[in-house]
Amino acid sequence: MVARLILIAGLALALVACSGYRQPPTAFHEVLTQPYRLDSSDGLRIIVFGQEDLSNTYTVDQAGYIAMPLIGDVPARGMTVKELANDIEKRLRSGYLRDPDVSVEVENYRPIFVMGEVSNSGQYPYVAGMTVQNAVATAGGFSARGEQGTVDITRQINGEIISGRVPITDPIRPGDTIYVRERFF
Incomplete structure (x- = not known):
């Protein structure tokens, strides 16, 4: 009887161990x-209202950046689309545009x-x-x-x-x- 219980307990432990x-x-x-956090390979549609040359589709590169005209490389990895839009507005406001209005959306995940x-x-x-x-x-x-x-x-x-x-x-x-x-x- 004891041997049978030990055998059953051993089989039960083996099954649990195998399940992983x-x-x-x-x-x-x-x-x-x-909120969704951006990372490499995300395709973004960025619109800078009233600025057709800045509005485009950008891809987050392996280093986690997007490259935009005027402001260069912008870190995007780990940001939400709202945080990225605010950061781009801040960068454009620093000597390029008076009152930029930026919209960012994920076009391709x-x-x-x-x-x-x-x-x-x-x-x-x-x-x-x-x-x-x-x-x-x-x-x-x-x-x-x-x-x-x-x-x-x-x-x-x-x-x-x-x-x-x-x-x-x-x-x-x-x-x-x-x-x-x-x-x-």
């Missing part, structure tokens, strides 16, 4: 309700990456409101061996890389890497 479940930290889901047990791993465009399930569908769906209940997501939050396991109904963010694990049965 890592509950994501609270910041992982809190970021979903916070940075891509997402879908890897693992999907039909077509790769880089895909992010669409606002996307869930894990939408991202997997964009990658051609689950492979025959793909775990269809949960996935691992790697996300950058405030410069820190965080990973967690989430259900496929969870929303994703631009820049997320989604990894579909292989199922056991």
Whole structure:
């Protein structure tokens, strides 16, 4: 009887150890309700009202900057669109324009990456409101061996890389890497 209980306890521990479940930290889901922060590869539509030469589409480069006429390189990484608009207005007001009015909107979000047990791993465009399930569908769906209940997501939050396991109904963010694990049965 004791040997049987030890065997059952050992099997239960082995199953728990094999699952590798890592509950994501609270910041992982809190970021979903916070204003969007810009990062590399985001495409921005910047309008300086009354200044057609300054209004254009700009891409945040690998260093986190956009290059605008007159004011040069402007840091954008980590800023919200409102913060960036205010910063551009401030820079233009310093000797270039009397009362600039700037609007910034995200035209193209940075891509997402879908890897693992999907039909077509790769880089895909992010669409606002996307869930894990939408991202997997964009990658051609689950492979025959793909775990269809949960996935691992790697996300950058405030410069820190965080990973967690989430259900496929969870929303994703631009820049997320989604990894579909292989199922056991």
